[in-house]
Amino acid sequence: MNDIYVTAINDTNEYLVKSIKLKPGQEKFIETIEECLEEAKLDSQWRPVMIQSKENIVGFAMYGSFGPNKETWIDRIIIDRDFQGKGLGKKTMLKLIDIITKEYDVKEIYLSIIEGNEIAYNLYTTIGFVYTNEKDPNGERIFKYTIK
Template sequence: MSNLYFRDIDKTNVCIVKNIKLKPGQDKFIESIEKCLEEAKAHHEWHPVAIYSDEEIIGFAMYGSFGSNKDTWIDRIMIDQNFQGKGFGKIAMTKLIDIVSKEYGVNVIYLSIIEENKIAHRLYESIGFELTNERDPNGELIFKYTRKF
């Protein structure tokens, strides 16, 4: 699992990325990949990436930084149903935190989740994200990660 890495989405991998499937019922917690890619095309602040293990695409993520305060978000992450429950999500989030922190020069990263997504809630808290007691414009719970040196 240490061979987990990210690549930009381009014509060589977009079809495979679009075929990532979640477990039944998980689609109510996150937008479709097609919608994410449309959003990234319309708002260039978003950076969509494919998550690889060795040479196999196992997931998708999207992150970005906005405004003069550089509010930085890991906005979407999903692991294909065939790779869930194997620790890939936690490894991917940990690596994304490092990449995003360095790319944008920030120590604070945000994310939001639908309140009913208890599995994501536990995962993010186990990594070090803390609930802010705020909600985003869609009513999702906002979590904040402060990078410690």
């Protein structure tokens, strides 16, 4: 996890993440980075971040905490197609979990998965996310990670 760095995205560095690309077929599982950044600008509770490994920009993620119960979500995570399959998704998720639990002082983190995204499903369940038997308004399955 020490080779993963998370940097907040702002007006001076957001252009760096706009070059991140998905593998063909993955675009049906996640919004574009431009859409994510626009959503974060409209709702300041979202934290868009750039994921780096060594000197490389390898991905993008977005997380936030909402409401009186501080329901905390990892809403987006994208690893660039050139860096997929190298364990960086798992390292990034573990790093984000660590950051989020400290930043928000929470014991539960949520995320959702679009039906058919088996790579994400396998990654998240391997880490310890568990299906809550609920779906979000878009029909995505909601998973929860409980900090032990």
